[in-house]
Amino acid sequence: MNDDILQTRPDLEVTRVRHALKFRLLEVKRVQPLTPNFVSITLTGDALEDFESASFDDHVKVFFPEPGALKPTVPVAGPDGPVFDPAKPRPVARDFTPRRFDRDARELDIEFALHEAGPATAWAAQAAPGQFLGIGGPRGSFVIPAHFDWHLFIGDETALPAIARRLEELPAGTRAATLIEVADASARIEFDTRADLYAEWRYRDDAVHPDGGALLLALREIYLPDGEGYIWAAGEATLMRAVRQLLCVERGIDKRRIRASAYWKRGAQAVHETLEG
Ligand SMILES: Cc1cc2nc3c(=O)[nH]c(=O)nc-3n(C[C@H](O)[C@H](O)[C@H](O)COP(=O)(O)OP(=O)(O)OC[C@H]3O[C@@H](n4cnc5c(N)ncnc54)[C@H](O)[C@@H]3O)c2cc1C
Missing domain, CATH: 3.40.50.80 (Nucleotide-binding domain of ferredoxin-NADP reductase (FNR) module)
Incomplete structure (x- = not known):
């Protein structure tokens, strides 16, 4: 923000933070409906040990399993971004907000708004403990003071x-x-x-x-x-x-x-x- 006010209020500067790209396979620990069409899913796994989310504006790329499969195919981080297994179909991916993260408990909540149709909605509507999701990122954060x-x-x-x-x-x-x-x-x-x-x-x-x-x-x-x-x-x-x-x-x-x-x-x-x- 090239803003005169920043001369007197430097604390109002919006900043961007980069994070190392990492992909994680996580297990569903809890499923909690919040409203008739809004469900909170708690994911867990040791891979969350170094998860970072610096802003409410962040998103993770969520990778979904093929219909009927328990686990999604998750890419690995290469020098130029995600590298997918060429022998497998590319997983369906959608963006979601890291709603709550508890490092000690290794828990990450994602909340899904259920709408008419789409692979993310279809998965969230049937989600149950013991299933798996993949996540990538956040790659960066837009931090609003x-x-x-x-x-x-x-x-x-x-x-x-x-x-x-x-x-x-x-x-x-x-x-x-x-x-x-x-x-x-x-x-x-x-x-x-x-x-x-x-x-x-x-x-x-x-x-x-x-x-x-x-x-x-x-x-x-x-x-x-x-x-x-x-x-x-x-x-x-x-x-x-x-x-x-x-x-x-x-x-x-x-x-x-x-x-x-x-x-x-x-x-x-x-x-x-x-x-x-
Ligand atoms: C940065 C970011 C963060 C996000 N965070 C969240 C989040 O925390 N929780 C959340 O629920 N969503 C979030 N979204 C929105 C979510 O990624 C989209 O709604 C996504 O399209 C859902 O995927 P799907 O597979 O259900 O539907 P898609 O396959 O993407 O779309 C199928 C059809 O449904 C329609 N559609 C998609 N989303 C909606 C909707 N919400 N209501 C009505 N029709 C819809 C599309 O227009 C399309 O016609 C976020 C998006 C971004 C970009």
């Missing part, structure tokens, strides 16, 4: 793990707001936070608005305090573009204070894009 005067988090079900993790990590008294659109009221979760949190929920089953419409309407009106703020947003690609546009054009937010990502795209598989420009 906690010291901003306020934080706003925007998203859908796929953003809940990152937002819930960040809210748990923010220090007491941090000013934070969430604006989240989910399928219906049953998809809401409780946040565990010491931050001073204002949470707004919108629902896609609200027949008045098309998907994302209620979220955009709320974003037009949400109170944005004075001071230095940071806005993090993740969800469906077209909606996130509209969110970023609205924030920059209508709400006058400096784009260096927005991190908006497409976590999925309607009609396409495995999409990940950081929205810029």
Whole structure:
């Protein structure tokens, strides 16, 4: 961020951290439904001994077993990235947020939003202890300082793990707001936070608005305090573009204070894009 404010507030600089690429085969230890369509899966294994995740914005590449198989094929790290066994079909892979990591217990939680169809959703819907997943990364972390005067988090079900993790990590008294659109009221979760949190929920089953419409309407009106703020947003690609546009054009937010990502795209598989420009 080439930002004048950094002269007086160097603590607001966003930083990037690189991690050595590593692939791990992990066993499912627990499966815990959080809402009717949101499930927490706890993975375990000694390979987690040196796992690092420096930011709530991180992701791991999750490798899924072939349907009917117990274990996925997991690549190894080569000098130029992952090296796959040429004798086997490439495993299906999707991006997910490291929601909770406990090094001592060797536990990593990943939370899956279950939607209509897709290999990740199909696997998570049937997951049981004793099964296996592969993970790669995180390769790097985008670290947003906690010291901003306020934080706003925007998203859908796929953003809940990152937002819930960040809210748990923010220090007491941090000013934070969430604006989240989910399928219906049953998809809401409780946040565990010491931050001073204002949470707004919108629902896609609200027949008045098309998907994302209620979220955009709320974003037009949400109170944005004075001071230095940071806005993090993740969800469906077209909606996130509209969110970023609205924030920059209508709400006058400096784009260096927005991190908006497409976590999925309607009609396409495995999409990940950081929205810029
Ligand atoms: C950095 C990053 C972090 C992410 N973290 C998480 C996370 O912690 N938890 C989580 O649940 N997801 C997360 N996602 C989103 C997840 O990777 C995608 O939703 C992924 O496409 C799911 O794979 P799939 O095999 O179920 O569906 P795919 O095979 O990828 O897609 C099949 C169809 O389903 C549609 N689709 C995909 N996702 C959704 C959805 N959420 N709702 C409705 N339709 C959908 C697609 O448009 C496509 O038509 C993250 C994505 C990124 C990029």
